[in-house]
Amino acid sequence: MKRYITLLFFGIMNLVVVSGCSSDDKSPEEPVKPEVLKPVAIEKTNSTKIYVHYMPWFETNESSADKKWGYHWTMANKNPNTIGANNRREIASYYYPLIGPYHSGDKNVIENHLLLMKYSGIDGVLIDWYGTYDVNDYRMVKENTEQLIAMLDKVGLEYAIVYEDRVTTNVVNAGKAISVTSAAKTDLAYMEKNYFDDANYIKVNGKPLLLNFGPIVLQTPAEWTNVFNSITTKPTFLTLWDQSVEAGANASGEYAWVYKNSTYLTNFYTNTKPKLSVAIGSAYPGFKDFYAEGGGGAAIGWTIDHNNGATLDETLSLAKNANLNYLQLITWNDFGEGTMFEPTVEFGYTYIEKVKAFAGVKNTESVFPDISKMYNLRVEKKGNTEAQNKLDQAFNYFVSMQPAKAKQLINEIK
Numbered sequence: 001m002k003r004y005i006t007l008l009f010f011g012i013m014n015l016v017v018v019s020g021c022s023s024d025d026k027s028p029e030e031p032v033k034p035e036v037l038k039p040v041a042i043e044k045t046n047s048t049k050i051y052v053h054y055m056p057w058f059e060t061n062e063s064s065a066d067k068k069w070g071y072h073w074t075m076a077n078k079n080p081n082t083i084g085a086n087n088r089r090e091i092a093s094y095y096y097p098l099i100g101p102y103h104s105g106d107k108n109v110i111e112n113h114l115l116l117m118k119y120s121g122i123d124g125v126l127i128d129w130y131g132t133y134d135v136n137d138y139r140m141v142k143e144n145t146e147q148l149i150a151m152l153d154k155v156g157l158e159y160a161i162v163y164e165d166r167v168t169t170n171v172v173n174a175g176k177a178i179s180v181t182s183a184a185k186t187d188l189a190y191m192e193k194n195y196f197d198d199a200n201y202i203k204v205n206g207k208p209l210l211l212n213f214g215p216i217v218l219q220t221p222a223e224w225t226n227v228f229n230s231i232t233t234k235p236t237f238l239t240l241w242d243q244s245v246e247a248g249a250n251a252s253g254e255y256a257w258v259y260k261n262s263t264y265l266t267n268f269y270t271n272t273k274p275k276l277s278v279a280i281g282s283a284y285p286g287f288k289d290f291y292a293e294g295g296g297g298a299a300i301g302w303t304i305d306h307n308n309g310a311t312l313d314e315t316l317s318l319a320k321n322a323n324l325n326y327l328q329l330i331t332w333n334d335f336g337e338g339t340m341f342e343p344t345v346e347f348g349y350t351y352i353e354k355v356k357a358f359a360g361v362k363n364t365e366s367v368f369p370d371i372s373k374m375y376n377l378r379v380e381k382k383g384n385t386e387a388q389n390k391l392d393q394a395f396n397y398f399v400s401m402q403p404a405k406a407k408q409l410i411n412e413i414k
Contacts (some may be wrong), residue, residue, distance in 0.1 A: 034392035037400035039156025044121045050116060051202070051280075052127045052341060053162065053331040056104040056144035057137065063103035070137065071099050072336060076295030088345070091337035092294035098343040099375055100290050102146040107151065112375040113332065113342065114155040115398050119367050120352035121359025123200055124158030126211060126328060130207050131167045131187040138167060152202045155399050159201040159374075160209040164218040180217050185230040192231045203236075204252075204278055204326075210235035211255060211280075214243060221248025225363045236278060237335055240269050244276075253278030258287055258330050258339060260302050262314055269322040280326040282405030283315040283358075288338035296336070306338075309350050316358045329355065343368070367403045372397075374410055388411050 059070025061081065069080045075092035080101055082090040091101050102109045117125070127145050132140040168187075169291050170179035177183035195201055198206040203209065206358030218224055224247045228234055235355060236252045238244075241264075245252035253276040256268045265282065274277040292299035304311055319327050333342045341351045351370040381387035390409050397406035 001009065007015060012304070023414060027250070029338060034389055034396055036306070036404075037396040039154065039399040040401040041156060042121060042401065043208070043227050043362040044120060045362070046121070047149055047157065048357060048359075049123050049326045050121060050329065050355065050359055051124045051126045051158075051160075051326065052122050052329040053334075054113075054127050054148070054329060055333050056105040056148055056335055057125060057130075057141050057399060058099065058102055058135070058144075058333075059140060060103045063105060064140075067097050069101075070140075071296075074294075075290065075336070078294055081261045087131070088175060092290050092296065094288055094338055094345070095335060096345040097333070097335065097340075097342060098345060098372060105140075107145045107147065108375055110148050110151050111378070111395060112371060114151055114157060114354060115371045115374075116343065117332075117405075118157060118355045118399070119361070119363070119371070122157070122329070122355065123333075123359040124160070124200075126162050128161050128164065128213070129161045129173070130233075131183070132190045133167070133171045133174070133186075135167070135170050135176060140302045142157050149195070149198070153198075159195075159198075160211065161195060162206070162211040162213055163187065163191075164213050165218050166214065166218075166341045168217050181223055181226050184223075184227045184303060188227055188231050192233050207236045209238070211238045212240070212247070213239060214220070215246045219246045221250060224248065224250040238280060241272060242328070244380070253280075255280035255328055256282035258282060258284045258304070261304065262318060269318065273322065278326075280328050281319045281322055281324040281329050282328050283312065283319050284330040284339050285309070285312040285329040285341065285347070286338060290336050290338070294336070306347070309347075309354060311353055312354050317355060320358070343372070363402055365402070367398075367407070370403070370407050370410055371398070373408075377410065377413055381413065 030307055032257045035350045057070065057072050061067050061069050065068060073080050078090050078092045080089040080091050085088065088096050098129055099109065099112060129145060130141045132142060149159060165184060168183040170320065171177045171183040172180055177186065212398050218227065228250055237247065238253050238255050239247055239251050241254045241256050244254050254272065256265055256344065287304040289300045295367065329341050331339045333340050343349050343352065352368065372393060377387065378391055389411055394406040396407040397409065
């Protein structure tokens, strides 16, 4: 009996030791790293290149150096720290982004925006750009722009710059440049060095596309000739509609914008477009600026009713009938003027669903709510490595056109 108990004792001890060794030998499980997948282009039937005008100028109290909300959420009299009974922050807009007010340089925000664009059939982003100088909020806009650019090739979207030459006056007044043309030369040189050669920078007729919002300050062909002579790569340069005369032979064409009513678009397509080497049409959902109410200056003086999506239907129909090579959606996120295609509390996904139909996207599966859910989980699970890795993998599935796999992973996260 003693012998049996002794053997039993040693047998149990051996089992404990073996089990212990087995456990000690196992290293802690490493988080599974997401598989990086190359972006796959979305299939669509409409050959028109669809671009969207994008504002990278938003800032929150967490992103800013002074811990204050940026002007484009506040204007002169709104305080986003004030949260109403509807759980929405007070912002300088009649409309509210579905993901709430955000920082344009936030990678989670950029991911959300670009995935929504991709699945709506948008080919690229035309970025409203304020140059290179550290004046007003221009440096922040440039930094946010480059955060956006860094993710564009991962998603498989293109981009080009929309240069605001109005900034040159402020640069000179701040003592940063000796003349407006000097300021513009510095900005163009930066574009040439840092953007134009990118594989996903939009090329038209073999040259990088450059839009100008105006001209507003440089209003003579001689000034633009002076500016463009300072760079090696001459871009395909487009001004606002009816403004190319101010750039003379430097301009390759014009792009349409939003103004009062659709008769201006009809005129552009009928009378102006046939005379241009390159023309970019426009489509918009409406226009209602917040400047007067927000204390941000005088109201524009006219509005275009959103009309439950009928305004966008009309402008997309005009674009279709115009047989355009290029179309610009105005805008992704100018909340101050109420021209947003970005999903909002008021309109949901209506506008990007209409773009998706216009583009003839073959994948009719509904993915927009899942992309929003992914953003919410990014925020909610901040610091949770396992969850973030799953979301990284979901991102890679989305960009490689495997939305079912992306949804499955998103739904696994509790």
